[in-house]
Amino acid sequence: MQNVTRRIAPEWIILSGCLIALLSFGPRASVGLFQVPMTMEFGWGRDTFGLAIAIQNLLWGIGQPFAGAVADRFGLVRVMCLGTILYGLGLVIMGWATTPAALHLGAGVLVGLGLAGCSFNLVLAAFGKLLPENWRPLAFGAGTAAGSFGQFLFPPFGNLLIDRIGWHDALLVFAGTLLLVMPLSLALASRSQGSSAGSAAVEAPKQSIGQALTEAFQHRSYVLLVLGFFTCGFQLAFITAHLPAYLVDAGLSPSIGGWTLAVIGLANAVGSLCSGWLTHRTSKRWLLAWIYLGRSVAIAAFILIPASPTTSILFGLSIGVLWLSTVPPTAALVMLMFGTRYMAMLYGFVFFSHQVGGFLGVWLGGVLYEAFGSYDIVWWLSVALGLASAAINLPIQERPVERPAMPQPAE
Numbered sequence: 001m002q003n004v005t006r007r008i009a010p011e012w013i014i015l016s017g018c019l020i021a022l023l024s025f026g027p028r029a030s031v032g033l034f035q036v037p038m039t040m041e042f043g044w045g046r047d048t049f050g051l052a053i054a055i056q057n058l059l060w061g062i063g064q065p066f067a068g069a070v071a072d073r074f075g076l077v078r079v080m081c082l083g084t085i086l087y088g089l090g091l092v093i094m095g096w097a098t099t100p101a102a103l104h105l106g107a108g109v110l111v112g113l114g115l116a117g118c119s120f121n122l123v124l125a126a127f128g129k130l131l132p133e134n135w136r137p138l139a140f141g142a143g144t145a146a147g148s149f150g151q152f153l154f155p156p157f158g159n160l161l162i163d164r165i166g167w168h169d170a171l172l173v174f175a176g177t178l179l180l181v182m183p184l185s186l187a188l189a190s191r192s193q194g195s196s197a198g199s200a201a202v203e204a205p206k207q208s209i210g211q212a213l214t215e216a217f218q219h220r221s222y223v224l225l226v227l228g229f230f231t232c233g234f235q236l237a238f239i240t241a242h243l244p245a246y247l248v249d250a251g252l253s254p255s256i257g258g259w260t261l262a263v264i265g266l267a268n269a270v271g272s273l274c275s276g277w278l279t280h281r282t283s284k285r286w287l288l289a290w291i292y293l294g295r296s297v298a299i300a301a302f303i304l305i306p307a308s309p310t311t312s313i314l315f316g317l318s319i320g321v322l323w324l325s326t327v328p329p330t331a332a333l334v335m336l337m338f339g340t341r342y343m344a345m346l347y348g349f350v351f352f353s354h355q356v357g358g359f360l361g362v363w364l365g366g367v368l369y370e371a372f373g374s375y376d377i378v379w380w381l382s383v384a385l386g387l388a389s390a391a392i393n394l395p396i397q398e399r400p401v402e403r404p405a406m407p408q409p410a411e
Helices: 010-029 031-042 046-074 076-096 100-118 120-130 133-165 167-188 209-217 220-249 254-279 284-304 309-321 327-338 343-372 376-393
Strands: none
Touching: 010 031, 010 076, 010 100, 010 120, 010 133, 010 167, 031 046, 031 100, 031 133, 031 167, 046 076, 046 100, 046 120, 046 209, 046 220, 046 343, 076 100, 076 120, 076 167, 100 167, 120 133, 120 167, 120 327, 120 343, 133 167, 133 254, 133 327, 209 220, 209 327, 209 343, 220 254, 220 284, 220 327, 220 343, 220 376, 254 284, 254 309, 254 327, 284 309, 284 327, 284 376, 327 343, 343 376
16 A cells, blocks of 8 residues: 655654653653642652552553554554543542542553553654654654653643642643643644555565564564663663652752752753764664663762762763663664554553563662662662663664565454
8 A cells, every 4th residue: 555645744743743742741750749748738658659650650651552552553643632631630630639549540540541642652653654764763852852851841830830829730730731632643643554665674564463563572682672671761760769869868958859850851852862863873772782881880970979969960961861862762673673563562562661660660769778778779770780781782683574474464
């Protein structure tokens, strides 16, 4: 089947996708702002709030491959709209929650599943399907950077709302902003079921979902990519959840932790754009190896040098540049290996590995701190995992999977 000519310019596709990434990632990145007011009002422990966010991370990861499979099969718009509704409903329930069960349902289950249906991961898959090949790497970087900018923009906005109208209504405002995702998703509607330009070598013959999954998980390079991405989630989730407390333990003002996270968000936008640019011009596996190695060096230097406002901000800059810079080369490798037909689903399984790592990073940070009174073990585990992922990515083969003739799926 020939592709139907796209009626929307690539620039508008990228702009719409970036706005979706910004709007969907912003509230999620701001959820920590609501921990103190909620626990103070209801007398909950921080473990209650933390469990809700851990559930959110895990269900986001579990739901991502299924959302991707549905989007690959039936189109992105339906999935985006359903995900937006679940996400917004979760924030509303979180705003009205008066029991831990309601909090876990809203902030945990519904927000987690909603993110699976409307986050930047599906945006990147849409870019792979809809954009010409020469646009894709930079678009992957721009979509990731837009999510990063949402991480920077929404927390100050959330603080302002909490101060002015209270945390309950602030969550309702966040839910309202998500409604913009639905009209924006129309620009990412698939125009055909055929292959995108530049990917024909890996699009034929047709496959069923089962055939695509079997092929992927029997492909050594894909398995290595999945394993390596675990580290990304572990490091990011641990730092996001526990860095502010680590800095307070070191005798610094709580505001230093907030500013460090903000600097990470800004540096992340720059790093993601640069990674997208480099993805098109250099070896993707070597780029990933250098990113993971750089993270390990930055983390080791940070924990070996006494903490201060200056070292914290410098750490934010260095780790921020490397924060989500793994995403463009990872997404590009999935598309290079298998084409665009099942891009959303196959990248979803890579992202699931990321979220399992994130769950363990948050959970182990708290458990081991309570056991030993220090985050040192988890910091050094993050360093070791970074070195392991740098080595894991090097054997990846950067070429399309070799496909023998396979039977056509039954209609």
